[in-house]
Amino acid sequence: MAIRNSISRQAAEEEAEVDVIRSHLETRAQMTKKIEAALVRVVNNGNTLDGAVQSLGTETKKLQELIQNVRSTRAELERISQQVDSKNDDEKIIRMGPEKAGVTQYINALKRLNKTLGASKKSSLRTTQDAVADLQRLIKSGNTQLEAYFDKLLRSDTPRSIEPLHYTTKNEPFPVLSEDKNAKLGVLNDYISKAHRESGVSEQSPAVKIYAEVRGPYLQFTLANLASASVNTVKKKNPTDIYRAGPMSGIGMYAQAIEGLLLAEFESVCRVFSREDWSIVFQSTTQGAISELARTLRELNIHIKQHLAVDCFLAYEIVEVITNVSNTLARETGELLKESFTAALRPVKETAKLSLAELLEAMKQRVNGLQTLPLDGAPIPIVSESIRSLQGMVAFLRPVSNIMISLGDGGWKSVAAARGAPDGTPNLSSYDVTADGQEIFANYCIDFAETLLSALDAKARMIFGKKPVVGVFMANNITIVDRMLRESELWPLLEQKAPLMIDTWRKKSKLLYMDMCRDVSVHLLDTIHTSRTQRPTSGQGAVDSASIMKALSSKDRDNIKSKFVSFNASFDEMVKSHKSFNMEPEVRRMFARDMQQTVEPLYNRFFDRYHEVDKGKGKYVKYDKAAMSSVFHALY
Template identity: 60%
Template structure:
């Protein structure tokens, strides 16, 4: 049993030793293999180093060859591209020769764009071999641009009438016609190409301005002529009335046309070209407007006394036109200001000139009415002031620019009003009304002063001076009261009261001369006042000497003669009703109390026979009443 076990263990040990021997054998082979591998790696590393040393330059050359190949491919491609314009030149030339109408505008513009691109590419290559082709392309492009401009001109002219009747639109208050949307689209497409390729000024702007400018001018020319013709009057002395000149309709039509034209321009041209295109288009009609205003100004200056109001109307109308157009377009203000300048200067200087003209007209009078009746220059001067109220807006702006009193002593010549007034300057505020009121009172004072000086030279007697001045004051006052001058001059007519007092003082001189005969320096020796009435007169006369009684008789006789002469003269004067009543009242108040006193004291001088005492109290009172 033990032997069996021993044999079994021995067999297991032998088997284990055999396995170890196998493993050791394999390990030895692995070690040998590792050594061989290490030897191989060593040899391989040495060989790789040699390969790198050899292959490095070869790789650089290979890369250079690759770049060169790519460059050659690019050159070949560029040559192919450069050959394309030359190859397609005939096709593009055929399109250009057809023109925009036959080829179609879009196709035509694309052709020109391709030609421009081809030319740009050739210029970049700078190959001498392409010089002829470049010249051909330039010729085609120039021809294409010229045809495009001609097509723009032709299309615009076909769409633009020679003129239209502006009154059909102004009287109905309808907008002026615009270019059709189809034509605007085509014209805008042409402009988008030309403006994008134009190195200098856009040539289409001038074409547009020439065509449309003629249309605007021809449409407005009849209204320009009408403005000049309506300034001419059948009666040269007729005062100009607001709205009777054609300038208002002219300006209204111009505004409508210009605003419509600006809309056309904005729809066709680029934003930066709107202003230049609009100004150039309006140049011809604005030149016609300037000529019209110069002609009107010449007429106004030749008839300043009656037509100065036309100057004020032109100033307001053209200023409103300028403000309206500027508000809509932002343009033309300075151009319109330059056109308006002649009339504006005339309007500015007219205030001082009219004041001087009033003095000259009075100074030129060779005679004055011997009955003291008013002269026409008074009512004519007031008519001028009345009419000025109808133009108070522009006159107010002129006066504000002159300043209060700026019409005196040549001050108007130094006032500045170069630009067109803004809308604010036409606001008739307190300042404008106040200055106008001062101008009116200055005019009235100058008129009255001139009349007084002329009366002193041409009329004899202070009473007739007073009648003339009082009549003039009354007419002036009446024409103010019965017109729109009243609210403007209310409370500012102290100048009239001054002249009325002066007139009354002149007229009272004759009454003073008569009244001198009613003063006595005769004294009685009675210590107590005698009773009134006849007994008073009789008592006084009893105390008089014969010499004193003769003096009283003479005073009655001289008074009677001078009083009768005063009454007769009063009745021969031509007086306004208010003036006659005023002077009658003054005469009565001055003479009647004096005469009644004198009569009370001395009427018994002729014992009722009437030889010396012509009037009793009641009869002389009746005479005074007859003076009214």
């Protein structure tokens, strides 16, 4: 029972504890529900608060933006107010013009207006946008006035032309722009060029155009009279006179003026413009003067071609003086005009090259065109005129040597070879920069003389055959060639080559002329046959003519008489012919000496052996040895 009671009591206690726990759980569940409900209320209240805060933030941000816009607008309005005040001041300056306002103040006003314009373009205010057009018109007006002032300043310091001879003859430098104008023009150009670049326009700067339009005609008009004189002075009274260079050469004075004037102009350009603009300004400004030079050279080239034989030397002079000007300008200006000068000179340079072959060809045609030659063997003018052409080239040895190098040795032998490349440039296949131009020129002179003498020889043989007159004719012309070469400045170039050529032709002329001596000498050759015991003495010792004659038969004596008579007739005819020929003094002496050396020894031998044929009566023996010698000496 006790155990059962104990168990019952324990069960009752445990049940009571369970009830207590259950009661606690119910209470906790109720509290949990209350907490959950409270949490829901809190969350709902939080969401409501977040919405209210977010709405307040948005309104605050809008308010801040509004305040910032108000401040910006106020600042912009203040800036516009300042710009309006500044614009009004700058506009007054622009209206005054750069001359009255002063260049520096005027340009500063334009810079401020440009700055205002840049700021206005960035502004979103409608009032500012409305002012942009006004600013643009004002700035354009200001720029135009600056350009006009640049033009005015430049023209005030630029005469229409000047007298170039005043500076060339007195060796004075040509005038440049004055210092005070240089400073203003430089400042104006700096602003005008910068404004032009910033505008993005690809055309030339207005300052460049203005400078070329003002200074270009000044250069052209200054050189115009010398350009005309260069053409007029080459028109000689006697068209056959060879052109001679001199201190008053038209083309020489023209070239000197071009060099001095363009160098002075380049100095002015450098003072006004920046380095990057020098090339375009100088080329634009000098374009008219260079075009006038090219036109003048073309006109001179036409004249040279029409009178090539006597005026080819003008071509050589033009090549030299214009090349010198081009080189000087290239050295001082950086080759800005090199191509222009090369193009202007090209026609004359080509003619100068062709002239070497043309002179040869013209000379041969003149000789081949001869219908008659002097019957007395006198020289003809073609010879001296032709050699005079060679003599004239020495005065232009430098350009001629350069042309010779471009042609190459022997390149003158035909017109086709002399033409070189189709565009007139040297033929590089024959151009040897290591060649000696003077040596090639010497070869040309020898070839020229050879061609002349060959043509004369062929023409003389065609007209006279092989008569002695051909020898006289050739010897006369050879002597003239030799004399003219030796007495000119050509000789130092030719003294190693010409003597051999001259000597060869002299020997040919002697052979032709000495045929006459052979015709005479044939009568002095005896072919008398005697017996061994009666053979005439010969060789060493005195000759006993009487003994020889006694040993001859009557037939042989008659033959000797006939030989003396024939010799006398032939000799007299030879002397008469010799005297009748028109010979240069050197030629007459040469032939007389050769005749004497050929005939006199034979005659003296013949005379010594057979003069007793007429026993001193002179019936057959017309000349004794002294008389014979006297006759020859009279022929010298």
